Structure formats: C-alpha cells, structure tokens
Amino acid sequence: MQFEDKLGYLADPRQLTEALDLKNASTDALVAFYRDMVLIRRTEETIAELYTAKETKTPVHLGIGQEAVAVGVSAHLNSGDRVYSGHRGHSHYLALHAPLTAILAEVMGRATGASRGMGGSMHLFAPESGFHGSVPIVGATIPIAVGAGLACKMDGKGQVAVCYFGDGACEEGVLHESLNFARVMDLPVLFVCENNLYSSHLDIHLRQPSNSVARFAEAHRIESRVIDGNDVVAVSEAAADLIEGARNGGGPGFVEAVTFRWLGHVGPNADIDVGVRRSPEELKQWKERDPVRRLTDALKEARGVDQSRFAEIDAEIETEIADALEAARGSDFPAGNVLIDYVYAGGRS
Amino acid sequence: MTRLAYGDAIREGFEYAMRRDPKCFAIGQGLWSPWYVGNSMKDLDKKFGKERVIDTPVSELATTGAAVGAALNGYHPIVVHPRMDFMILAADQIVNQAAKWRHMLGGRVSPTVTIRGIVNRGGEQGAQHSQALHSWYAHVPGLRVLMPATAADARDMLIAAAQSPDPVMYIDDRWCYDLAEEVAPAADVDIRSIKPVIRREGSDLTIAAASYSVALSLAAAELLEKDGVACEVIDVRALNPFDPALIRESVERTGRFLAVDGGWSTCGFAAELVASVAEGVSPAKLKGAPARITLPDAPAPTSAPLEKAYYPTAELIAERVRQMGR
Known part of the structure; x- marks a missing residue:
C-alpha cells in the first residue's frame, strides 16, 4: 500500500513543540483553558492511581496528552447543546465542568x-452539564449524536450536537452513514475526531492509506478543519467557526484534531510495546508537544502571567480533587434492587 | 365500532400516535413510497409532512441510531424497517444502545424509540427476504417486544409503543395485513397492560403463539373442533418482558401444551414457551410432553415446493395435536 502522509508536520512530533501562538484570545480565557486542562490531566492521573491501587477494576481509557481538544471545543458550547463521546471520554465530560465527584464516584462504582x-x-452521563452519554462500542455514539442534531433542528433553538471519536472509529461504516445522513438533512452536528494516530494497538499506517481522516468529511461535502490538536487556541478557533455555522443552519462540521495519547489504549501504563511505531522514543518526542506546557510558556512569554498564578490554580485543583475523592470514597454502592429496577421504566413489569 | 384490516390498522396507529404527540415522528426507508410497506403507511407523508415522515438514505444503522439519539433528546420516533432481514444491520443501535442506556446510565434516561420490524416472507423471496427474528430481540433485557396478531392489536400496540417510556420492538407480519375485525375507536394504551390473552377457549389442549401463528392456530382449532378436540389458543402479544402466568394457568386446566412459532426451533421463542410450562406447571398436571411447531432449522428457500414445505400450516398444527392425544 502506498501511504499518503497528508498530515505532514502535524503528525511529526519533532514539530510544533514551541509556545503557542495565542493570537487575539483573551488572557482570562486562556488562563481558564489552562485550568480546565490541568483539572482534566490531574483527574485522569488520579483515576490511574485508583486503578493501580485496585480501588477500581473498570476499564479506564485515559486521554492524558489530548486535553486541548475537549477544552477548545467546549469553550463554544452553551447549555442546551448535547455532547456525546466514546470510551476515552473523561476529558469531554470534565471540559463541560460536569461534576468532579460524580466522575470519580462512577469510576469506583458508587451510587453517587x-x-x-x-x-x-466508559458510560458517563451528566445531561445537566451537556454531557449526554458515552459508550465504548466504537462509533456507536456518532449516529446518536446525529439524532441529537435532528432533535436540535426540530426544536429550532439553535442548539448543536457534538460527537467525539477517534481515528479508529473512522474505520467503522457507521461514521460514513452518519456523515452522509447529517449532510443530506443539514443537521447541526460537530464531528470531532481526535486523531491520535493509533487504534487500540495499531498505527494508522497499518489501517488506512492516509493519515488524515478529514478526507471522509470532504467525501460527504462537510466543511472540515485539520488542526494541531495540542494547540488549544487552534482547536478553539476551528470549533468556533464550525459551531457557529451549525447554529445558523449551515449543517454539520468536522474537526480533525491531531494529537497523541501518552498512555496505552486502556489502563495506567504507557504501552510502548504495542503497534509498530509506538516506542519510548516516539512517546518522548510527543511529550515535547505537551498542550499544557505550550500554553503555559505562551502565557508567561506573551502575556506576562506569573508562575505564582499557575501555582495557585494548581493548588486549587489539588484541593478540589482531594475533596471529590474523599466524597466519592465515602459514598455507597448501588442498592441490589436497581440491578432489575433500572431495566424498564417503573421497574420490571 | 368500525371494521378494520390489520394493514390499515397500523396506519391508523401511526395517525393516532402522531396526532396525539407532536414529538412522535416516523423515519425509515421507503416512507415516501409506501409500496415498500404495503398499505400500512399510505399517505402519511401527505398528512403529516416530510419533516415528520422522513424517508432516509440506505443506512439502517445510522437511521436507527439517529432515531435513538432523537429519542434520548425528547422525541418519540418510530423507525420503520420494511424487512427484518435488513434490520440486522442496525443491531448495535438496538441491542447495545437502545436496550442498554436506561440501565447503564443509572435509570435517568430512556431511548423512547419504537423500532418497527416487518416480517415479509413468502412469494419465493428466499433466505434474506423472509426472516422472523423476534426471538433474538426477546432475549435482550431492556427492549419491549410486541407482536400483534389482530387488527385491533396492530393499531393499539403501535400506539402503546409510541407512548412507551421504554424502547419497543414492534413486529408486524405482512401475512396478517388482510385480517379484519370490528374495532373500537383508538385510545391511549399503557404498554404494561399488554399481556397474553385467550383468543379461543378450550379444555383439551393449550396452544400458545404470537402474530401470524395465532391465526394459524385458530384455523387449526377450527379443524380440530370437527374432530371433537377443544383447543385453547393463547395470543402471547408481548414477548419481552414475557409473562407466562396465563399460559401456565391454562395448561394446568388442559394438561397439554403446544407452542407454535414462526421462527426457528433452536433457542427460538417456542423454546421459551415450552420452558415456561416445564418450569411452572406441576408434572402431575401434564398429560403428555409439551411440544412445539416452528420453522425447520434452515434458511427460507426460494423454490416453490420447498417453500410450501417450509412454513407451518393449520393442517400441520392439527395433525400434531391429534398425535398428542386427548
């Protein structure tokens, strides 16, 4: 197979390691991005610790290294918009400021x-915050988000649906059915592909003839943006344009955010022995494109934000997580009756 | 009371549900070309508009998923699959998604979607244009599975499905479309009220069946009456959740049981019916071993003589009952 390296520098971890270009984003907004990204990272690190300590066994798919995508997109969502995700969904939940205690309690199987x-x-739900569900069947929430978009269009209130998925989901037929469906019906749906260049274990080189998945949007005549997914400013700009278009009746949009996960497909380890390329060297290079450090450097250099401000935020987050963890640990497991009572509305009958 | 045929009754069910509830809409392939689905949706697009009766691309999975998504966002869609065979392409959305979301997300949400699968067989259509896969879906917790056998049920079960707080698989059979009866005016229906009913009383043997198999069983009971055998025929109606109480009570009276089902034998719904009797009726009350009539465990053929041999008939049921003794 002749492989097309269409992404070029976007997929080359030796590039784009410098401080971000902040453009005309406000400092307050950028500091808020920093806060959200660090909260996501520290929460996922905490979940990794819970897993390692055997406080939970449920499969955890961590997205450390990919925080900028969810934060950049969520900046343009309002209450009433509907977000769906897949197995690697913690960041999408947290970027909407959905309750921190509830995600930790969920990972630990608690009734709260x-x-x-x-x-x-793998199954998070916080509709009050706009997070309407995540599932691990690859691509399964894509048509569901399209249906949410259909509901938004029928409601006529200018709301949008967002679906996050990965490059692996682009190999599922349902993505193509869904893109076509959303285009034909002009539905307000933002498709966000976090292209981290790996499925669970295989390099995209072994799975597709090109490393850029935006070609699928083009095939369905959907406007797309291919961006550095570790640049929160770039993500935010792309999402702003496409979400505004969707709100105004322009139909669906597609973001391909090129990124990399620092940990393995599932669990708290780095998994550097899977795939053909994922190696300690490649991982080390990608960590140089750290979305948090690049934003921090830029805020210090271009906006004069002092290190003490970052330290203050970091400390707040540590307290927040510690409090949430304590609350989660203190909550009860679900009562036995719900095993049957949740099957049908009003219990089994 | 007006006289209504099963196919027209389905259309009346759509009309009632959609008039009653502005959030109810129909979506699927062929909805603007109603030859796809017999007379059961004729002119609904003209009455309700193409925004509420949506014809779709050839995408069973995305269409079903979109309906599930709309349902999760406050709507009550009815997805139409003109043949169950093609509905298999949507299995992930039905089994993994619609059936699971309530339980998996802690009971706070429910995909209030109706999935209408049509059994459309005969006419030498063969292996992929003939299947009745209700047993698969009856196996899945979280789905409600309804199979109407009469015109009144064809309408009322569709209304119940559209108004249900749970996802519903509504399965109708083209072989039933001309069955007609007097029906009362349409009204709201609570899906939990749909339980097995006795369609014909008898004291010698109990037959349980659903959908077209009820019509076959009633025809067999007519034949047997001439031989002096009184069959009780129970219409199962709701396959999931399945309530075996009425069947057990009946078999305790008659002592004999025959399940008739239009699906295959192995792990099919007839097996569930037989198991419900085996588990729930004292052996002392049984005058013989429970039995079942199903399709042969083979795909549907196209060749006319093979097709004739493939589908159970009233005569076949009557013959089996005679063998079971009295």
Missing part, C-alpha cells in the same frame, strides 16, 4: 456516580 454507579468509566 454520574451514572449512579451503573456505567463506570
């Missing part, structure tokens, strides 16, 4: 969890 302890890490 986001899904009342019935879903675990």
